[in-house]
Amino acid sequence: MGKRIMVVDDAMFMRKLLVDILSKAGYEIVAEASNGEEAFHKYKEFQPDLVTMDITMPEVSGIEGVKMITKDFPDA
Numbered sequence: 001m002g003k004r005i006m007v008v009d010d011a012m013f014m015r016k017l018l019v020d021i022l023s024k025a026g027y028e029i030v031a032e033a034s035n036g037e038e039a040f041h042k043y044k045e046f047q048p049d050l051v052t053m054d055i056t057m058p059e060v061s062g063i064e065g066v067k068m069i070t071k072d073f074p075d076a
Helices: 012-024 036-046 062-072
Strands: 004-008 028-033 050-053
Touching (some): 004 012, 004 036
Parallel strands (some): 004 028
16 A cells, blocks of 8 residues: 655645656545645644645744644654
């Protein structure tokens, strides 16, 4: 079974590009998010093996999103 990945980026075209590349490489895309807060909630729901996280995003940055995830999921 391929690794389960969540792609986080505020730019939809970048998410699509990454999803296409990763899917063709055999990975399963379990979720997409457009900011750090949305990523946190989707991480709780899907618990992917890997998260690609943009740093500069509106509302909640990628850095803050990672902090939120690792606070509740230290092994992330």
